[in-house]
Amino acid sequence: MPAVPTSWSGSDLTSPVRRFAGSLICLERIDELKSIHEADGQIFIGSCVSHTKLMENLLIQKNFPLLIQAVKVLGSPPIRNMGTIGGNICTASPAGDTLPPLHTLGAIVEIRSIDSNRLVPLKGFIKGPGKTALQKSEIVYGVWINTNQDYNVCHYEKVGQRKALAIAIASFAALLKLSESGIIEKALFAWGSVAPVIVTSQEAEKMLIGKPLTAESLKSVVPLVEKAVSPIDDVRASAEYRRMVAGNLLFRLLQYGNHGST
């Protein structure tokens, strides 16, 4: 098993890390790591599935449109052709585009080594920027996501410095279950790029349950979101802006307000 770094596609090595000197093991030719299949009410996405393949896959389109929305705005066509979901997870960047949707969908990471096999929820897998629960000699085999997701609204949005080839300044994934009369019955949120790891807020989610999907309802949880995030200043944006946007993006959900009643 690898005593040297493993790589899912190497797409990150083509950018500023051009100087990388050392050995790499590429996993991209292992067929089972490129598989997407359904088993026991779960869908398995192999770690070497490229973003393009993910977008094109009918199972994913049918079950997890939220993930499709996120991958569509990831990088650019060449990056989506080369980059993989395993790479996006293991890079463990707070800006990783697949991470907020995978969080809300409750993805489980399957880790394998030559003599072991373990499952870790994504939330526990990512420890910090660039840090994961992966041990030496382990690889991410893939992720498992339950198909019985109980929601009828999904939304992903990335705020970047431009429309393509953009690193998220802030991103937001949401799953809502709205009743026929427009009452929020279930809510799951995740924010990217506003803290060292993906941010969730059970407080905010709970507070919205039973309320109508209105600006007033959303406004009431903005302080909770602003409290949950811990953004940084960098060359892309200030912490202040990231905090403002994290709260503001909630209001985009209003466009789905008539969902249950039509």
Added chain:
Amino acid sequence: MHSEKYLLGKTIPRFDAVTKVTGRERYAADYYGDDFLWAGVKRAGIPHARLKGIDIAIAKNIPGVVAVLTHEDVKGTNRYGIIRKDEPVLADSKIHHCGDAVALVLAEDKEALRCAIESITFDYELLPGVFDPEEALKETAIKVHEDSPEGNIIRYVPVETGTPESAFNECDTVIEAVFEVSRQEHAYLETEAGWAYFDKTGQLVIVVATQTPFRDRFEIAPALGLDMEKIRLIVPYLGGAFGGKDGITLQCLLGLAALHSGGRPVKMWWGREESFLASVKRLPARMYYRLGAKNDGTLHALECRLYFDGGAYASLGGEVMTLAAEHAGSAYRIPHVSIKGWCVYTNNPIGGPFRGFGVPQVTAAMEQMVDILALKIRMDPLEIRRKNIVRQGDTNCVGVTLTHSTGAEECLRVLSEHPLWRGKDTWKKSAAPFKTRGVGIACMAHAMGYPPIVPDVANAKIELTEEGKIRVYAGVVDMGQGNASTYLQMAGEILSQDITGMELVLPDTERTLPSGSSSASRTTYTYGNALIKAANTLKMRIFEKILPLIQGSDVNEFILAPDRVIHPPTGKEVSLKEASRFFSESERVCTDTFIMPVVEGMNDVIYMGPHLIYSYGAHLVYVEIDRLTGEAEVKDYLAVTDAGRVINPQVFEQQIQGAIAQGLGYALYEDYMVDEGVHLTPDLATYIIPTSMDIPEMTSIPVETFEESGPFGMKGAGEIAMSGPLPAVANAIYDACGIRIPRSPFTAEKILKALCKLSAIIFAFFISKG
């Protein structure tokens, strides 16, 4: 003499299209050969320091390293610069900015080169720096160049017309504002590259991506202690330049490397990060504007102070700021004007030429001023522009009477009748939730050519080859804009040849003739005029040679056709190949010269004198603001341009579209950030340029005035459209949501914060009203 329209005004495929899209065209970076060496540079990485010693001992002993050079190895003056010789080939006494070259390494391969560069260290005493142009002007400011006679001032330019002092008292309305524009990086696809060697005759040959092959020799020779006559520059097509290769980039370093390579060819090719670190940038500027008008909207007085950050070396920063001063009043009649401009040294990246050459900065300010004024006197932004726009015969804001083609008003008329202008209110009303829409316009003018004290000359050379082909020797670089192809189109028009059957020699100081720089919107105009003269001479010479052969009576009876000469009275035809046999070697070549007309007798108005001929434009933009994120999305764009007659509609449109895209980048994204001289956006991951996804549909309409002095009536089209996008977007943002952001680019963050501030003010207002 010439009446038929053979190739003129037609979209014909560019001569370079096939070789470029198939990857066969050889750029400066594509030169490799046997036994060559890589050359690379150790950069300072610190903004201001006294250099005390350079330790190259380790580097020299690295296997594969052939030579490690410092300033001590430079035999010439070790200084270059177009106006001021203030830039060292290799830093000696001081380091003036982070991109300074400290040592030059020659190595067998890139890995040895990298190791050697990393191993070089230097002793230095860090000096406090100066990083703001206004700070740099203070008497107590740190001096960037201690030997500079005017301290940190690279150039101070005052312009005054009328009686500005008293004129402001005659105004009904006076408005004031301050604008800041960012430092913009060219980000050409092709980073700096070159190949150099000494040929058998002892001549230094440099194949390099430069806009200025002939002028570069004047800089390389004294800096390295070489004879100018023994330097030959060969310039392939450039993969973009936009002004960033106007002058020396790596030519001196390459020459120095070739002097120490033991006779082997040397190759240098900067990576993206080195290109960003070392290359010139568009000068950031802070501009204080005061504009006065009568109640009916007539502009009456303008006062401005322009502070341009020239960075560590003069480059053409002073000249950039001077062109800015000349254009500070945009395309309007303003009788009373006081403009003062300073270009100053700082320890920031070097400021230099960039498409627009100072004009985008001042147009950004002036065109916003016009909108602010229009709002204040409750006038339509289009109407106030139409009222004040310059017409032929008018005097512009620096007192020059515009005697040549002046289509600015026509640009505005076309804009006013366009569906995008007429339908703007409907479009604005149909915004989605949390979106707000605005429409902005801007006018612009751009002077063509060099100022009067620098004669704008081109020398064309055209040949009938032994094979009967027409060969054009282009002395001006084609940096991607397609001028070389246009030369063939012009010569082909006169000589009735298809451009695919013609031949082209790209700039080579040994084979082509000096024709000035590829810059200043003058490339096609000046060379094209010289070429037309040379091509007509060649045409008559062909007829004269054929006349006895055909036993014709009059040269005017002949006509040319692809590959042949026809004599309609007799129906006889002679192929050009056959015709060429009647030419001696020297007769086959025709040369001619053209000098651009200038304003006479007004050189005291402004440093170097004012310009005579201008291109004009009027732009319109649709912008949609997202109130939740602050993002400004450009939804539609219209550019109406007077660049005279259009020779090739597609090549023209490419220039306009390219400038709009670069201008939208300047308006919304591009900000080469530096903190105390340290680069914060050192690569394309952090320095944001627009992608194809960020650029809207662009409509380009040429109004096609006929410029009498131009080749087939054309004027320069390369820069004019660069100045419109920023102010048009700024005006659209104001139109959408009532905010004006003093410092561009207008990022989502700045817009959202301004929106929050505005809503807080409105909220406070309603609270106070109870």
